[in-house]
Amino acid sequence: MSATAKKGAAKKDGANQPFIYRQFDQDKLRDALRKMYLIRQFEEGAEESYMRGLIHGTMHLSIGQEASAVGICLGLSDEDQITSTHRGHGHCIAKGADVSRMFAEFFGKTTGYCRGRGGSMHIADVSTGNLGANGIVGGGLPIAVGAALTAKKMKTGNVVVCFFGDGANNEGAFHEALNMAAIWKLPVVFVCENNGYGMSTSVARATAVPNIADRASAYAMPGVIVDGNVVSDVAEAMHEATERARNGEGPTLLECKTYRYRGHSKSDRNRYRTKEEIEEWMTERDPIEAFESQLMEFGVIDQNGIEEIRESVRKEIEAGIEFAKESPMPEVANLEKYVYTEQA
Amino acid sequence: MDAQVETATRELSYAQAIQEAMAIAMERDERVFLMGEDIGVYGGAFQVTGDLVERFGPDRVMDTPISELGGAGVAVGAAVTGMRPIFEFQFSDFATLAMEQIVNQAAKMRYMLGGAVSVPVVMRFPAGSGTGAAAQHSQSLEAWLGHVPGLKVIQPATPHDAKGMLLAAIEDPDPVMIYEHKILYKMKGEVPEGYYTVPIGKAEVRREGADLTIVATSIMVHKSLDAAKQLAEEGIDVEVIDLRTVRPMDRQTIIESVCKTSRLMCVYEGVKTLGVGAEISAMIAESEAFDYLDAPVVRLGGAETPIPYNPELEKATVPQVDGIVKAARELVTGAR
Numbered sequence: 001m002s003a004t005a006k007k008g009a010a011k012k013d014g015a016n017q018p019f020i021y022r023q024f025d026q027d028k029l030r031d032a033l034r035k036m037y038l039i040r041q042f043e044e045g046a047e048e049s050y051m052r053g054l055i056h057g058t059m060h061l062s063i064g065q066e067a068s069a070v071g072i073c074l075g076l077s078d079e080d081q082i083t084s085t086h087r088g089h090g091h092c093i094a095k096g097a098d099v100s101r102m103f104a105e106f107f108g109k110t111t112g113y114c115r116g117r118g119g120s121m122h123i124a125d126v127s128t129g130n131l132g133a134n135g136i137v138g139g140g141l142p143i144a145v146g147a148a149l150t151a152k153k154m155k156t157g158n159v160v161v162c163f164f165g166d167g168a169n170n171e172g173a174f175h176e177a178l179n180m181a182a183i184w185k186l187p188v189v190f191v192c193e194n195n196g197y198g199m200s201t202s203v204a205r206a207t208a209v210p211n212i213a214d215r216a217s218a219y220a221m222p223g224v225i226v227d228g229n230v231v232s233d234v235a236e237a238m239h240e241a242t243e244r245a246r247n248g249e250g251p252t253l254l255e256c257k258t259y260r261y262r263g264h265s266k267s268d269r270n271r272y273r274t275k276e277e278i279e280e281w282m283t284e285r286d287p288i289e290a291f292e293s294q295l296m297e298f299g300v301i302d303q304n305g306i307e308e309i310r311e312s313v314r315k316e317i318e319a320g321i322e323f324a325k326e327s328p329m330p331e332v333a334n335l336e337k338y339v340y341t342e343q344a
Numbered sequence: 345m346d347a348q349v350e351t352a353t354r355e356l357s358y359a360q361a362i363q364e365a366m367a368i369a370m371e372r373d374e375r376v377f378l379m380g381e382d383i384g385v386y387g388g389a390f391q392v393t394g395d396l397v398e399r400f401g402p403d404r405v406m407d408t409p410i411s412e413l414g415g416a417g418v419a420v421g422a423a424v425t426g427m428r429p430i431f432e433f434q435f436s437d438f439a440t441l442a443m444e445q446i447v448n449q450a451a452k453m454r455y456m457l458g459g460a461v462s463v464p465v466v467m468r469f470p471a472g473s474g475t476g477a478a479a480q481h482s483q484s485l486e487a488w489l490g491h492v493p494g495l496k497v498i499q500p501a502t503p504h505d506a507k508g509m510l511l512a513a514i515e516d517p518d519p520v521m522i523y524e525h526k527i528l529y530k531m532k533g534e535v536p537e538g539y540y541t542v543p544i545g546k547a548e549v550r551r552e553g554a555d556l557t558i559v560a561t562s563i564m565v566h567k568s569l570d571a572a573k574q575l576a577e578e579g580i581d582v583e584v585i586d587l588r589t590v591r592p593m594d595r596q597t598i599i600e601s602v603c604k605t606s607r608l609m610c611v612y613e614g615v616k617t618l619g620v621g622a623e624i625s626a627m628i629a630e631s632e633a634f635d636y637l638d639a640p641v642v643r644l645g646g647a648e649t650p651i652p653y654n655p656e657l658e659k660a661t662v663p664q665v666d667g668i669v670k671a672a673r674e675l676v677t678g679a680r
Contacts, residue, residue, distance in 0.1 A: 081425065115458030122456040131424060132457055136448050142414045143449060146421020146429075153377070153403070153427060173444070176414025183409070338459040339493050341517035 017298070019236035024074065026300045030309070032074055032231060033295060036066040036288050037313040039090040042099050045317045046089070046106055046120070050266065054325070055106045059120040060087040064229075064261040067287035068193050069094040071234025072161060072256075075242060081129040081147050082161040083140030086121050087193075087260070088133030091163050096128035099316060103324035111327040117338060137198075138164065138171030141190070145177045148186035148251075159245045160188045167198025169212045178219040178253065187245035189238065192255045193228060199264045200272040216253035228256025229287040232294075259285070353536045359392045359529040361503035362468075365510040366393070366430060368539050370400050373428060376514060377404040379419055380432030380468075381412075389434045390470055390529050416442035416467065420450045420519075423465035428514060435481045436469030436523060439489070450519040451494030462517040466510070472525040472563060472613055473662055479650035482658075484614040486523045486561075490590040490623075496520045496544055497590040501565040503533035505588060508542030516544060523590075525563040525613075547594035549601065553583035555676050557601040559624050560611040561587045564663060568611050571668035580676050590620055595627055602633035607675055609642040613662045616645025642675050644668060 020029060043061045050059060062069065069090035073082070076095070084091040092102060097113065105112025106120055113125050124132035131147060134140045144162030151158045168174050169192060181188050192212045196203055209215060216223025224241070226233045234256055241252035259281040263270050270278075295301045301309075356364065369376045378400075383393040384407040397405040408415040412433065419431040433439055439446065450463050473482040490497045496518055500506040506524065513520035550565060551572050560568040565586040572582035583601050587593070602608050608628055610621030621643035628634060628641060644663040651661055 083421075113458065114456060114460070117458045118456045124457045124460065126457065126460045131421075131461075132453070134449075136444060139417075139444065139449055142417020142445060143421035143424065145414070146418040146423070147425045148421075149418055150422045150425040150427050153422075173413055173417065176409070176411035177417070179409060180411065180414055180418060336493075338455045340496075341454065341462045343517070 018232035018294070019239065020074070020232040021298055023235070023239065028074070029295060029300050030305065032070050033288075033291055033301065033306075034309045034313060035070050035094055036291060037309055038099060038316065039066045039069060039093045040288060041313050041317045042093060042102065042320075043089055045321055046103070047262075049106070049321065056108075057119055058266045059106070060265050061262040062087045062090040062260060064281060064287070065193055065195060065258045066090055067231045067291065068191070068228040068234055068256040068258050071231040072163070072191050072238050074231070074235045075239055076129070076159070076161065078128050079156065080159045080161065081131055082163060083131050083144040083147070084133040084163050085140065085165055085168070086133060086135055086137070087165065088123055088163070089120070092123050092125060092130050092133070095125065095130045097125035097130065100320040100323040101125070103320040104327045107324040107327070108329065109324060109327035110330050111323070115338070116330045138168040138173035140164065141168065141171075141173045141177035144188055145181045145186060148181065148188035149184065151187050152184070157246060158187070159242050162188055162190050164190070164192055165198065166192060166194040166196070166203050166207065166212055168192075169215060170206060178215070178221070178251070181251040182219040182221050185248060185250035187248070188251045189241040189245055190251060190253045191238075192253065193258055194255055195258050195260045197264070197272065202272070211255060213253055213255040219253075221251050221253055223253045223255070225255045225257065228258035229285050229290060231287070231291050351537045353534040355532050356503050356535040357529065358503045358506050358524070358531050358533070359390060361507040361535045362392050362510055362524065363394050363396065364535070365507040365514075367396060367399065369428075369511060369514045370404060372539065375426065376428040376430065377406065378430050378432065379406045379408050379415060381408055381410055381415075381434045383407060383432050388432060390526060392468075392470075392529070393432070412438045412441035413445060417445040417449065419465050419467070420445055420453070420463060423463050423519075424453060424461050428464055430466045430468065430514065432468045433470070436471035436485060437480050437483050439469060439485065446489065446495070446519075446521070447492050451492045454518070455494060463519050464517050465519045466513045467519070467521050469521060469523045470526050470529075471523045472527060473651045473658055474527045476653065476655060476658065478653040482651035484523070484612070484646065486521075486590050487614050487619045489521050490620065494519065495591060497523065498544055498588060499523045499562040499590060500542070500588060501528070501562050501586050503531065503535045505542050505548075507535055508540050509544065509588070511539065512541040512544050515541065520544065523562065527563055531566075545589045545592045545594055547588055547597040548586045549583060549597065550586045551582065551584040553581040553605065555581045555605055556607040556609060556672055557583045557585060557598070557605045558609045558611055558668070558672070559585045559587055559598055561590070561620055562613065564611040564613055567663065567665050568668055570665045571672060574665070574669050575672055578673065580673065582672060587620070593623065593627070595631070598624060598628065599631045599633045602628055603636045606636050606638040608637070609644065609672060609675060611644045611663050611668055613646050615648060616643055617648060619645050621645050639675055639678065642671055644671055
């Protein structure tokens with residue numbers, strides 16, 4: 001396993017720089033790092049609040065997968081849309097959501113993005129183009145294709161990103177969605193975050209092909225594999241897929257190989273993988289550490305700058321939890337509100 | 345609901361009425377488009393879309409692959425993002441392949457997102473027995489979808505209502521499931537020209553009567569009206585209510601009728617147990633109409649069996665006019 005951060009670090013200038021250093025200005029790159037920290041600390045904060053009994057239900061943490069969420073969303077606008085998964089906190093933050101309203105949702109409060117009706121598994125911020133996490137594996141795939149159909153019909157020029165996990169590639173919805181997106185040449189990018197396990201079942205045991213991206217050939221679209229823990233590699237592949245989509249050339253299947261540090265959900269006893277395996281990913285391939293050292297290498301940020309980001313994120317998380325705690329609970333009398341659209 | 349601007353009427357079949365509603369909606373609103381299997385040049389398995397593809401082109405009358413789950417989900421995704429899709433299932437039975445998108449996504453998305461979105465999708469379901477198509481192409485599963493908060497489920501029984509309720513469904517901001525009985529497709533009736541809507545959630549008294557209330561759905565409205573005619577000759581005066589909407593159910597119209605007639609019979613094609621009739625019966629048992637009942641409530645529904653192929657067996661599976669007459673007579677005279 002190579003230390004991926006060193007990959008593009010041979011030269012500091014010119015055409016040999018990794019993609020993101022050519023594509024984005026330094027503020028944007030520092031903001032990308034900040035978002036990665038925001039995702040990690042948000043999830044750590046959510047986990048702690050759960051342990052302390054402030055949040056009920058369950059949650060699926062994406063700690064370790066931050067480079068994929070941030071790399072994919074780096075070049076998107078608020079008008080570009082995403083569909084997300086049960087492991088969707090990172091996508092929501094990467095797309096621009098406010099962590100205060102996310103915490104408020106997890107706390108079940110009226111100030112939450114879903115007014116306390118959705119929780120972690122349905123977190124969404126439609127105003128930044130996030131059509132929602134989904135409790136059904138593969139549930140978002142056809143919906144993303146439908147959103148892309150709207151983009152094509154209305155000629156908006158927007159791109160739709162469909163996040164899903166390795167588990168979803170064995171759902172029928174995956175195959176139906178990819179096929180339709182391909183025959184109609186829709187502006188959608190299918191992003192598989194392959195973290196190696198669908199709950200406890202490894203990809204090797206569940207999927208007949210070695211890579212999820214291998215399935216792209218069945219639907220006549222490019223299948224691209226990237227190291228999902230390297231922001232620049234993810235963003236570069238995403239850029240090509242987005243260009244292709246915007247040019248009317250149709251969908252791409254992009255596979256980000258990554259790893260989740262935590263269990264599947266809060267009920268996971270981690271019996272299906274070894275401590276050594278988890279340790280290796282955490283110490284050798286952590287996406288935030290890798291991105292940090294690369295940013296420092298290219299002179300985008302120094303140690304002080306990193307400290308400032310960590311500190312400001314820490315404050316934002318604290319304030320977010322405080323906001324959630326203080327926000328009002330929904331009234332039971334409003335239980336049935338939002339089942340149907342209120343009509344005059 | 346839009347104002348009624350009914351003009352001259354003429355006779356159309358139920359299928360033509362639905363086609364006309366879709367054509368009018370597409371003329372009025374460029375966000376409206378049709379999706380389904382073989383709805384383009386083929387014209388749909390029951391010729392409901394007919395030649396619409398020639399008028400509106402293949403981008404608005406979209407043939408889908410045989411992918412009910414994916415197709416329904418695409419319609420949901422398009423609806424959430426600003427379009428007004430109408431998705432045709434070739435047979436209502438195939439909704440079983442798409443239940444995930446209908447039940448988990450379309451029905452719940454607005455609620456799960458705390459009101460941040462609406463899902464204005466219409467899904468059309470050719471349903472019912474009587475075509476000799478046997479067990480997998482003849483079911484009436486409207487009660488399944490009627491059980492799901494977030495959906496609206498309608499069953500127009502006449503060409504007039506088919507057009508007006510479909511237009512209301514297309515205008516509706518929420519997912520509307522329209523169950524169309526295949527045997528009704530060829531039935532003719534007076535249909536106003538132009539745009540009009542028939543409200544969702546309102547039952548219609550098709551025949552007034554004093555001795556017995558029959559609440560019927562879809563094709564059973566016509567069978568019940570035929571039965572009522574025969575019963576009138578015997579001096580039994582039957583009120584026939586066309587339920588029209590399974591969810592949200594028009595409780596008031598039924599309660600008022602039962603308070604008047606003191607007897608209730610539910611007639612529907614779906615399997616009797618845990619069906620639409622169970623809901624109506626229970627609703628009456630919980631209402632002020634209960635005190636007015638002079639006899640137990642009777643349900644006539646589909647037999648507890650898959651729909652068989654043999655035509656005689658198929659007929660015996662669902663309520664027929666003779667059975668309705670017999671059951672109504674027993675209910676009314678038995679209580680006298």
